[in-house]
Amino acid sequence: MPPLIVAARHAIKCSALRTSYRTRYASSLSLKETLAEIIPAKREQLARVRKEYGQTVLGDIKVENVIGGMRGLKALLWEGSLLDPNEGIRFHGLSIPEVQKVLPAARGGKEIIAESMFWLLITGKVPTEEQTRRLSQQLAENGALPQYVKDILDAFPRTLHPMTQLGMGVAALNHDSRFVKAYDRGVLKSEYWTYALEDSLDLLAKLPSLAARIYRNVHRPDLKLPDLDKNQDLVGNYATLLGYGDNDGMKEYLRLYIALHGDHEGGNVSAHTSHLVASALSDPYISYSAALFGLAGPLHGLANQEVLRWILSMKDAVGENASNEQIKDYLWSTLKSGRVIPGYGHGVLRDPDPRFIALQNFCEVRPELQDSPIIQLVKKTSEVAPGVLRQHGKTKNPNPNVDATSGCLLYHYGLTEFNYYTVIFGVSRALGCLAQIVWSRALGLPIERPKSITLGAIEEFAIKA
Ligand code: HAX
Secondary structure (H helix, E strand, C coil), X not given: CCHHHHHHHHHHHHHHHHHHHHHHHHCCCCHHHHHHHHHHHHHHHHHHHHHHHCCCCCCCCCHHHHHCCCXXXXXXXXXXXXXXXXXXXXXXXXXXXXXXXXXXXXXXXXXXXXXXXXXXXXXCCCCCHHHHHHHHHHHHHCCCCCXXXXXXXXXXXXXXXXXXXXXXXXXXXXXXXXXXXXXXXXXXXXXXXXXXXXXXXXXXHHHHHHHHHHHHHHCCCCCCCCCCCCCCCHHHHHHHHCXXXXXXXXXXXXXXXHHHCCCCCCCCXXXXXXXXXXXXXXXXXXXXXXXXXXXXXCCCXXXXXXXXXHHHHHHHHXXXXXXXXXHHHHHHXXXXXXXXXXXXXXXXXXXXXXXXXXXXXXXXXXXXXXXXXXXXXXXXXXHHHHHHHHHHCCCCCCCECCHHHHHHHHHHCCCCCXXXXXXXXXXXXXXXXXXXXXXXXXXXXXXXXXXXXXXXXXXXXXXXX
């Protein structure tokens, strides 16, 4: 990359960091007040960009894009995060180590909390501790489920996949959507975002209770579900509901996991789905419910469940202290059977996923994880698998993604029911998807309607061209 561009990118990153620090000490506004302050300038920017650059070409559309899952097409607007193929994700310009440094953690904890990540994603600013505490309190106060939703969840068969239950539970919450009521009343389009925000905060607040009730119903009928504690953060409360209130390692891990999985640009299946569905002015509940059913696919969020299943079969086949050669043989046997190595590769990333690195760093500083056979097997595999995948020669990225390790940590801490893992991802991904929906309404983005074409039309066009 030319040195000038490198310098310019560095300056933008540093300025984002400085702005965030400044904001952190300056503001005591609520989330809604902060957004109300920011939105007019963003609307102006949107209008200016449309007017000045509306006809600027951002790239070509090749036939291979159309039949190749639209890879690389710059066709969606989302400000919250940007994914560089080599550097990985940045949230409003901040890398993962930077957000770990600047975002407020839980009382007595070290890891970032969901509230501060949501605040950063939706406002682009680093909240003060006071702002995140107030948001935590607001969420805890609104986190109880209505009786009709409890009844729906309790009526599901225990054998129904937890992600199906989560998607249906989230959709059912739209019974009380403020956005729907406001739309029916005919409120001004410029006001939509306030109701989308109210629904989004309500859904965020209720997700831990919803997800924990599913866990209880499917796996742990003995589990008590206490009232939410207004002095705890969202994930602290979720950990308590799951029965991990006294397990600091698991609580901290869940905080990190949920903050880091919150957003990964706008084009991944879950973020893109909620964006698309909400563009029809569907409310945040049903829009996020749709996203959850995309997250439930094995090539996306279900990969963490698949990784664990695969790592456990490898452990059975080669033992806990497997040599590199044994791991290599196991990797080849998976590939030769026509399956993918779960937890490796990525649609955009071309280097190891910084979220994977952050989770590995979490393991490095915790003595209890140094002795965990499953964590050590994951680490060894991450050293061996890239070489095997390179030799295999298909994947564009032979490196581990976040799912290579995320489920294994849950397993280590005792949450061994791996068909539940994607539900935890589903609690997390709401941070990005909901922030995105609020902004789509604040900016008045239109209904999405790309054009599809037939193979015959492609051939005709290509021959003429
Ligand atoms: N093992 C074996 N083969 C792989 C592979 C892997 N881990 N990753 C990709 N490939 C193969 C693809 O199947 C494809 O083969 P075909 O041409 O025969 O179809 C080829 O390599 C090229 O694929 P790619 O361009 O490198 O990757 P895609 O953008 O098509 O797919 C995936 C990206 C993440 C879906 C893919 O790498 C994969 O299936 N990985 C394993 C599943 C996984 O870990 N998913 C989680 C991803 C992170 C995430 O979204 N979490 O939510």
